[in-house]
Amino acid sequence: MKIRKTLQSVTPYVAGKSKAGAVKLSSNENPLGPSPRALAAINREMNHLHRYPDGRSSVLIEALAEHFDLKKECFIAGNGSDEIFALIAGTYLEEGQEVVTADSTFSEYNFSGLLFGGHVKKVPLIEGKFDPQGLLNAVTDKTSLVFIANPNNPTGTFLDCSEIRSFMEKLPKSVILVLDEAYAEFSTHKDFCSGRDMVMEYPNLIVTRTFSKIYGLAGLRLGFAMGHPDIIQEIFRSKQAFNVNLLAQKAGAEALKDDEFIERTLKLCREGREYLYKALEEEGFFYYPSEANFICIRINKDSKEVFDSFLDQGMAIRPLSSFGMNDWIRYTIGTVEHNREFIRLLKTLKD
Known part of the structure; x- marks a missing residue:
């Protein structure tokens, strides 16, 4: 048997090492757990699991439309943002066309491009930030898609409204x-603004978001895209009939309304950032100021070795060698106790 040529350059995803009992601060998950309103919605739906879910995620889409003040036709839901990226590529990317993105950013952009036979062009970040002019310079008449993470993963940097x-x-x-x-919900910078405000103005703009981060629903796999109705309805052509499960649909709709939980999450993140910034500066570690729920830190050591050392001591962080940043790590902002322990472990690198 022979796999498709377009898959021959694709490396299967391999999850990072873990250790029983270790605190996981490597995947930018919510340390407070899931939204309580989402959990209540899940419990209410447990007796309905013998039924197929709504193929258009109507309750969720209606909640999104109200939350973002856009028409229902501006939204499509998916089995995580990963599926949304694949749906977009599957709709618009012809084999041999180009995808343009950054070299140190979320790997699913590269995967979605390769999956559908695209050629992925990667533009270097500048001081940890997407380079708009560099991306534009890379665009040719063969380019179909450009992916920008805003804020960027793993650096936490952002492009402002004017950019x-x-x-x-x-x-x-x-x-x-x-x-x-x-990670847009975590941004506190006055110059950050969402592409939501531009989707009706630019029909070639698609904005994606996830329920995995601020809403604490990573295990349910739920993401969505918003854009001009014309482009969103085209993406529906690529969607499988029942791509979003029942529990995810109902939990997502309720999570959007869980203002108390969202505020607690944001407060924990803000206070954690302030503590970590101060501690990192005192210890002499360079970091990128972050508009997300994680911090990207230069450690001047091999990140894989540091990962192994921290894991042995009960904490999982993300080494950034796979992003081409061999002496950098990414730390998910945790609870007060998590953050203090992380700084204690960082100090041992200087011994």
């Missing part, structure tokens, strides 16, 4: 920008 708008003005109308806002 995104300027990029859209210069991007050919035949090329789609996929603006991944998985």
Whole structure:
């Protein structure tokens, strides 16, 4: 048997090492757990699992439309943002066309491009940040999609409103920008703004978000895209009939309304950032100021070795060698106790 040529360059995803009992601060999950309103919704639906879910995720889409003040036709839900990226690539990317993104960013952009036979062009970050002009320079008449993470994973940096708008003005109308806002809810910078405000203005803009981070629903696999109705309805052509399970649909709709939980999560993240920034500066570690729920830190040591050392001591962090950042790590902002223990472990690197 022979696999498709387009898959020969694809490496299967391999989960990072874990250790029983270790505190997991490697995947940018919510340390407070799932949204309580989402959990209540799940419990209410448990006796309905013998039924197929709504193929159009109607309750969830209605909740999203109300939350973002857009028409229902502007949304599509998926089995995590990963599926949304694949749906977009499956809809618009012809074999041999190009996908443009950064070199140190979320790996699913690369995977989605390769999965459908695309050629992925990677533009270096500048000081940990996406380079808009570099991306535009990489666009050719063969380019179909551009992926930008805003804020970026793993650096936590962002492009401001004027940079995104300027990029859209210069991007050919035949090329789609996929603006991944998985961490947008965590941003506190006055110049950060969501692409949500631009989707009706630019028909070639798609904004994606996830329920895995601030809402604490990573295990349910739920993401969505918003955009101009014309482009969203085209993506529905690639969607499988029942792609979002019943529990995810109902939990997501309730999580959007869980204001108390969201505020607790944001407060924990804000206070954790402040503590970590101060401690990192005192200990002499360089980091990128983050608009997300994680911090990217330069350790001047092999990140895989540091990962192994920390894991042996009961904490899992993310080594960034797979991003081409061999002496950097990414730490998910945790509870007060987690953050203190992380700084204690960092100090041992200086001994």
